[in-house]
Amino acid sequence: MDEILLKQAGQLNLRNCPIGGPFPPVILLTDDARLPDPLAAIAQLPRRSMVIFRHYDHANRTALAAKVCAESRRLGHKTLIANDLALALKLGADGVHLPEYRILQTPSIFGQIPSGLIVTSACHSMTTLRKICLLPRDYRPDGVLISPVFQTQSHPGAVHMPFERVQQVAHLAAQNAITPIGLGGIDRNTIKKLRGSVLASVAGIGFSVG
Template sequence: MAHFQTRPCDTLPRLWLISDARNDRQLENALQRLPRGSGFIYRHYHLSHRERAARFAALLRQAKSANHVVVLADDAATARQWGADGVYGRAALHPAPGLLRLSTAHSPAEIAQANRARADMALISPIFPTHSHPGAPHLGPMRFQALAALATMPVIALGGMNPRNARRLRINHWAAIDGLTP
């Protein structure tokens, strides 16, 4: 497992696939289609612990065969036990030596938390309308840029993201749930 806290920004994955109950059936195909060295964030909150661990193990093998960075939405101990490269979400606000830490942020206060925690990357969302939360408010490009400017770490745009919206934002890092599955 690599030590990520000192990893230069330009070596972090630019493209991230995030797992969800909605895209579970397409994950193998989506992982195969991702460029080598992309990122994969495994959430799968909808499964029991045992089912979640088994599904993670199967997807981890495939992701690692394509040199993808694999991040787990769980605590650092579980991430290490399962063989993940990092942690996602609230766990990223706690020390996790040797693991990549991806925090989530929806507001200036959450960006400030990620900055204080010295997270490796922050996922800012939702940028555009999403299938996850139909009709919910979203940031839009200008508010996204304003939040990104507050971050001391690289940011990942999330929420309604696809290749077209990534070009529109002119960003280096973006993630999707539905935007990367066939």
Template sequence: MNRADAEILWEVASVLARDGAKVSRAGPDLPPLLFFTDPDRTPRPWETAARLPAGAGVVFRHFGRADARETARRLREATLARGVRLLIGLDAELAEAVGADGVHLPERALDQAVGIAAARPDWRITGAAHSASALASPGLDALVASPVFAAGGASAARPPLGLKVFADWVAAAPCPVYALGGIDAGKARGLIGSGACGLAAISAIQAAFGPD
């Protein structure tokens, strides 16, 4: 765990959430900080989840891996013990099975949000936005726009939005918007004033909050 980076990420995320709440773009049910998992980059995500601050969130993306249910169960145990919310990526059935707090939908599945929201009004539903056309998608509690900065993984081939375009997206969206992509402790403070309701990351959160 890198305590200095962890403190910066949580501090900035909390500022974004407070600023968002002042203009009705965030609420108490939206975690300020979202840890996105990845089977390759975060092979034991429950260990990081167990070190997140209370009130943070985890988005578990299993991408069809055979150990998805076991990993989800471990994450649910860790998040419940820590006071952290758990969203399951694209798998409402698995979310039901482990008692998750909601789902996260990739951009290609945003049309499922309205139906899921009707069936499970107690869930939080977030969705990915890689294009401006995704911003108007109904049924979402929040969008996760990416990549804000140059990023690795699946976003490596996408050009970064940059802070100006990201802020324009936030202003145009009908719901709160998280920033994802290339965000680390060094860049996080640049998001203050953008209108983001919080920040999300994979490697930066793993490095800051994960075990040594």
């Protein structure tokens, strides 16, 4: 993995991540199109990283998720399963990641997640974060993936958040004991622009190899 990106992510994590929190400096998101072989990417991560398994459209999602969990566990990483609490529990994953529409359409899902699991939620706006903060304290996710912080290949042409808005969303999250995580277009060059942010970790699809 790119050493410059890793160093910058480590500094953000050291400065902004709550002591004893579950989130490492870098978090890998798997993706059907952009990361067809997640196992190879996982092998490139620094030890004690985190993997969010998405691969929503894989023909044998359960089997691949089991392989990802096993490989991550072997390498000391934590694994979260995206939008499938039943699969996360079946595989003994470390947690679950929920897309943004869950807090907008079915916020009750947050109250159904057993204690002890790490929970993250996608967050694309201040409005979404405010809805998350209205959840009972015990139901709030441990972290939010704030995106897109930069232009990203996953959503070409999408308007990214201005740095000031990223800071506002991240500050509100931190004030509510929710770890703010940056996602979208983060590489060895763009991460330098986040030095003054309150983000505690960075997440991405394409930065794991290089």
